Amino acid sequence: MTTLTVLKLERAALNKAVITNTVAINEKKSKTVITCETNMANGHGCGSKFFIKNITYIQTHWYETPSGCTGGDMWHQGEGQFECPCCGLRNRLYNRESFQALKGLFKHVVDEHKD
Numbered sequence: 253m254t255t256l257t258v259l260k261l262e263r264a265a266l267n268k269a270v271i272t273n274t275v276a277i278n279e280k281k282s283k284t285v286i287t288c289e290t291n292m293a294n295g296h297g298c299g300s301k302f303f304i305k306n307i308t309y310i311q312t313h314w315y316e317t318p319s320g321c322t323g324g325d326m327w328h329q330g331e332g333q334f335e336c337p338c339c340g341l342r343n344r345l346y347n348r349e350s351f352q353a354l355k356g357l358f359k360h361v362v363d364e365h366k367d
């Protein structure tokens with residue numbers, strides 16, 4: 253087999269893998285449900301369930317105040333949250349199962365910066 257043939261075969265396999273992965277993600281998006289849950293910091297959840305594809309993911313950021321001559325004065329990425337469309341409760345995601353993988357399934361991601 254020539255190098256070119258090998259490369260073509262690898263590329264075809266890669267394309268197939270990407271398509272398979274995209275289909276899997278879309279399927280996951282259409283099926284994954286998220287629940288408005290109670291949590292210690294924000295209060296009582298209403299228990300409503302939503303398709304994650306219809307919900308906005310809120311990426312929080314927190315500010316580190318300046319310290320010393322060069323330290324701090326910067327933003328750090330915080331946890332992911334979402335607001336319940338039913339009761340308005342701000343839900344936290346850090347305690348959900350495989351929460352990091354959930355981020356890509358939301359309708360869109362908005363960034364929030366709070367001191």
Ligand SMILES: [Zn+2]
Binds near residue numbers: 297337340
């Ligand atoms: Zn709720």
